Amino acid sequence: MQAAVRASRRPPAGVSHQGSIWRCHQHARRPTRSARGSQSTSRSAISCSLPPYQPCGYVNPDHAAPEGMWCAPSFQLTETPEREVVREAVSGVPGAFHLRGVLGIDEAARIVSLAERMGFVEAEEPTTSEDRQNDALSWALHDSLCNTLSSRVLFALPSTVRTYNGARGDAEVDEMERIEETRRMLMGAGKDSTAMIRRADGAPEGMHRLVGLNARCRIYRYAADGKQRFPPHFDDVWPGARVFEQDGKCELGYSGWTYAASKEGKWAWQTGDSVSHLTMLLYLNEGFSDGETALLSSEDEPQGEVLISPTCGDALCFGQTFRLGRDAVDDSQYAVLHEGLPVTGSHPKYVLRTDVLYELPESS
Numbered sequence: 001m002q003a004a005v006r007a008s009r010r011p012p013a014g015v016s017h018q019g020s021i022w023r024c025h026q027h028a029r030r031p032t033r034s035a036r037g038s039q040s041t042s043r044s045a046i047s048c049s050l051p052p053y054q055p056c057g058y059v060n061p062d063h064a065a066p067e068g069m070w071c072a073p074s075f076q077l078t079e080t081p082e083r084e085v086v087r088e089a090v091s092g093v094p095g096a097f098h099l100r101g102v103l104g105i106d107e108a109a110r111i112v113s114l115a116e117r118m119g120f121v122e123a124e125e126p127t128t129s130e131d132r133q134n135d136a137l138s139w140a141l142h143d144s145l146c147n148t149l150s151s152r153v154l155f156a157l158p159s160t161v162r163t164y165n166g167a168r169g170d171a172e173v174d175e176m177e178r179i180e181e182t183r184r185m186l187m188g189a190g191k192d193s194t195a196m197i198r199r200a201d202g203a204p205e206g207m208h209r210l211v212g213l214n215a216r217c218r219i220y221r222y223a224a225d226g227k228q229r230f231p232p233h234f235d236d237v238w239p240g241a242r243v244f245e246q247d248g249k250c251e252l253g254y255s256g257w258t259y260a261a262s263k264e265g266k267w268a269w270q271t272g273d274s275v276s277h278l279t280m281l282l283y284l285n286e287g288f289s290d291g292e293t294a295l296l297s298s299e300d301e302p303q304g305e306v307l308i309s310p311t312c313g314d315a316l317c318f319g320q321t322f323r324l325g326r327d328a329v330d331d332s333q334y335a336v337l338h339e340g341l342p343v344t345g346s347h348p349k350y351v352l353r354t355d356v357l358y359e360l361p362e363s364s
């Protein structure tokens with residue numbers, strides 16, 4: 001099968017595409033590397049006024065709110081929307097890419113500061129070598145914050161993801177790719193589309209359309225003790241979620257729970273439900289040593305280990321497994337086995353994890 005990440009869709013006005021790099025000219029320049037280097041993100045070094053935050057529950061009463069899920073309904077990004085975001089492929093890892101400059105240094109520092117105030121749930125003593133060993137919290141982004149963050153990156157994300165079942169033969173898949181390419185040409189997107197085609201055995205087949213980022217984020221803190229780490233794992237697809245605010249209360253509501261919850265082996269979802277295909281890791285600080293994200297392999301094309309050193313404000317995106325608790329769906333094409341390596345030095349590492357959401361195809 002051909003690697004299916006197409007070059008890129010036609011860029012919006014003010015955006016150009018050079019090789020694997022997307023660039024948005026309209027937006028202000030990002031801080032220089034020396035400005036980034038001078039950033040201090042230790043807990044004590046950050047002092048800025050922050051809006052209030054509160055526990056966030058679930059709209060669906062069947063889902064008990066976990067410990068450490070928060071919402072800060074008036075938190076805003078301060079540089080809105082003047083950011084220059086640049087997309088760059090991760091060499092050797094199909095489907096993975098960097099988004100450079102998603103957050104400003106001060107914005108990232110304010111998120112770290114907010115997270116420290118909301119409070120992390122400390123890592124539990126691991127019982128197996130696969131258990132996550134870092135401090136974590138969940139942060140549900142209210143609509144306007146989620147939309148602002150999404151608007152900075154949407155132009156550089158795959159606009160569609162077409163899924164197909166691995167039971168199909170190569171000839172049929174080639175034909176699907178050909179049809180898809182023709183469709184894009186007819187729509188004026190040409191060959192340089194960021195559309196993606198991926199095999200996901202057992203998953204619903206069809207065209208998934210880009211929606212934006214998932215409001216449900218996690219923030220992880222790795223102590224600089226050389227021990228805390230996120231052992232090798234795949235990220236699974238996740239249903240889309242958004243925050244509902246009423247009478248001063250914030251609750252997270254999922255789309256796609258019908259799709260997620262059917263136990264009969266039948267995929268079921270409603271029109272408008274969304275599901276993720278990609279992880280987005282947003283690095284919130286620098287100033288520590290080690291702590292890279294190690295990209296270990298991708299199905300079909302096992303590359304060596306690719307180490308990504310966190311750069312504050314940059315995002316890293318890569319494929320997830322279309323699994324969601326179903327045995328039938330094992331690893332999916334472009335899913336990347338990865339690991340958060342231990343941190344040393346004098347500062348912890350902070351990283352925000354969210355997902356890139358797609359609307360599911362028309363349900364049959």
Ligand SMILES: O=C(O)CCC(=O)C(=O)O
Binds near residue numbers: 291338340351
């Ligand atoms: O901290 C990292 O670099 C990796 C985090 C991660 O794998 C995740 O959030 O799923």
Ligand SMILES: [Fe+2]
Binds near residue numbers: 233234235
């Ligand atoms: Fe992960």
